Amino acid sequence: MKEDVYLNPEGINQNTDIMVNPLIENKLPFKRARSEEARNIRKEALLKAAKEIFFENGYRNITIKDITDRARVSIGTFYIYFDNKISIYKSVLYEGILQLEVHLRNSVKALDPDKESAENLLIQLGKAYTQFYLQNPEYFDIIAVLNITEDELRENHSRISKEIHIKAREILRFIESIIRLGNQKKEFNIKNTGAAATGIWALLEGILILNERKNLTLLKQNLDELVLFSMKSYITGFKI
Secondary structure (H helix, E strand, O other): OHHHHHHOOOOEOOOOOOEOOHHHHHHHHHHHHHHHHHHHHHHHHHHHHHHHHHHHHOOOOOOHHHHHHHHOOOHHHHHHHOOOHHHHHHHHHHHHHHHHHHHHHHHHHOOOOOOOOHHHHHHHHHHHHHHHHHHOHHHHHHHOOOOOOHHHHOOOOOHHHHHHHHHHHHHHHHHHHHHHHHHHOOOOOOOOHHHHHHHHHHHHHHHHHHHHOOHHHHOOOOHHHHHHHHHHHHHHHHHO
16 A cells, blocks of 8 residues: 555565655655645635625625635535535634734734723724724624524534634633723723623624614714724723
């Protein structure tokens, strides 16, 4: 077997006692690496195509063939990586959440928590979330789950659903850690820091969804100004 040839340090196939050309043997790891690289390229092509087409046409209006045509791969290739349309949707969602987390953490990374107020740290997070939305509207559309129904979201036993849940909890815990810092520094007086963190996320998503639906334009509200005003007003309640 080929694996026996590759693992045999003497360069001899122990099943046949035929000498193996070491030049051919040395190419095996490279071939395997290229094969792995090709698989990653195909998967990334599918994810990129799905992200674009979900954003352009919504979830319900497309088929798996639409995705594979955009990615220029076969439908059979699709099923190597994903079980169905909802699984690739959730995979794109997870990818977006990962990028959002990095963006949020980087927004306060350079700030000294000993010198900065917890209020300012939270406001910076709010600004960073808004910036992420403006720079990545397709990800926000999917993260905010504007295109699929509650029934389709209800499934939570798959690996990707569990990973999404874990990552979302990590982002909330990150926000919560700043609120706890405010408690420690006597800035805030919050008993249920988890609920307070969830409230911030809900506040930001609510404003951004209103902007997505063009409601802020109708109401003549500036997005950045509204986010800042709303964050400050909400955080004021932490101090009571």
